[in-house]
Amino acid sequence: MLLFKGRRVVLPGGEVRPASIRVSGGKIIDIVNGYIPGEQETDYEKIIDAGDYLLMPGVVDSHVHVNEPGRTPWEGYDTATKAGAAGGITTIVDMPLNSLPSTTSSVAFKTKIEAAQGKLNVDVGFWGGVVPGNQSELSQMLAQGVCGFKCFMIDSGVDEFPYVTEADIRGALEKLRGTDGRLLFHAEVDLPVPGTEENDPKKYKTFLDSRPDSWEVEAIDRVCKLCLEYGVPCHIVHLSAAGALPLVQKAKEAGARLTIETTHHYLTLAAEDIPDGATEYKCCPPIRSKENQRRLWEAVRSGLIDMVVSDHSPCTADLKLLDKGDFMKAWGGIASVQFGLPLFWTGCKQYDLNLSHVITCLCEAPAKLAGLQKRKGQIAVGMDADFVIWNPDDYTTIDTNSIYHKNKVTPFLNKKYNGKVLKTFVRGSLVYENGSFAEKPQGEALLLKHLKMKL
Structure with missing residues (x-):
């Protein structure tokens, strides 16, 4: 089991408060009010501590x-x-x-x-x-x-x-x-x-x-x-x-x-x-x-x-x-x-x-x-453990060295904007951290099971 915690966790509706999130099998299984202290962390395979940064879906x-x-x-x-x-x-x-x-x-x-x-x-x-x-x-x-x-x-x-x-x-x-x-x-x-x-x-x-x-x-x-x-x-x-x-x-x-x-x-x-x-x-x-x-x-x-x-x-x-x-x-x-x-x-x-x-x-x-609301878009029990940790008080400066999409032509080049992404997690797995990516791709193709369908 993984533990994600932070003093500024963004919950549904935009509520920001200290919280600790337990994750197993890529899913959120529990959300505890408050910031779990270190002496209570021994039962976790890994602890990801966002500290004072924002931990958001x-x-x-x-x-x-x-x-x-x-x-x-x-x-x-x-x-x-x-x-x-x-x-x-x-x-x-x-x-x-x-x-x-x-x-x-x-x-x-x-x-x-x-x-x-x-x-x-x-x-x-x-x-x-x-x-x-x-x-x-x-x-x-x-x-x-x-x-x-x-x-x-x-x-x-x-x-x-x-x-x-x-x-x-x-x-x-x-x-x-x-x-x-x-x-x-x-x-x-x-x-x-x-x-x-x-x-x-x-x-x-x-x-x-x-x-x-x-x-x-x-x-x-x-x-x-x-x-x-x-x-x-x-x-x-x-x-x-x-x-x-x-x-x-x-x-x-x-x-x-x-x-x-x-x-x-x-x-x-x-x-x-x-x-x-x-x-x-x-x-x-x-x-x-x-x-x-x-x-x-x-x-x-x-x-x-x-x-x-x-x-x-x-x-x-x-x-x-x-x-x-x-x-x-x-x-x-x-x-x-x-x-x-x-x-x-x-x-x-x-x-x-x-x-x-x-x-x-x-x-x-x-x-x-996209029909994914039961898996994506919120920090809530039962949802995929998809998180971004970011600093809303820092800045992102866009230059060619920092662009990861294939072609670098963009009207936002050489401009500075509020907020900086630090880490990104997909179903509990770290996929991005400060300019580095996971060794192997962690994403999946999402194929919907439609509730109502004409055949």
């Missing part, structure tokens, strides 16, 4: 593009999960693109699982994908253990993962009705935008104007209506447009089973601060104004936005066209899986949020979204 990042197999030069399971571990993440959920093949069939999902074997430094769940014509595959992928499904309402950027029409969405929702599966939406629709093709592609404003918030507002309006009609749990990934929040509020009040995420880059970066030609800032939907960002933070504070994730979407440096600075042609995606905790904590200090928001937005809500 491991972060769950439910939106990560690992890209393996097929585009492993962009990212891979070994590097993505090491970066996650270094950032205090104990579980990621892998998106169905941009791997080859995309995870849109039972055969492709089997290929994905095989590619991950022996490479996982943290636990990994998997999203399946909805594309035109694959509705017949959804039940089988649920049976195989996917967490749910994602679709695009606009060009995804890769040919093998085409966007869906309303008819496709309705077909998928009908398949998912009566199950515990959920559908995730990249919620933008392509509407006419006059005049942008004649503007300077090196200016960020050109790209921002080409992808206005009206695209998100219209798409989210459609999702809200479909969610209410079918009663299937629906989720909006990476919401960037604060203008859509009143629609979300109205749908939730009407009983829609709707959840919302935003990302660390939308909460940290602002359009006004992006230099010309700095294509490392390009993502879709785009980073918007400071005022828009303020409204997103208000929605995080109120709980209207349920969770905050990375949307880690890396690529090789050449696809970012850094030498040309062309926002219109560069790959759209931001690499940040390693730095979510300090990014979010920095914003929390600025906007007067507290540890309860950290626990809710970074741990509990993403775990629940």
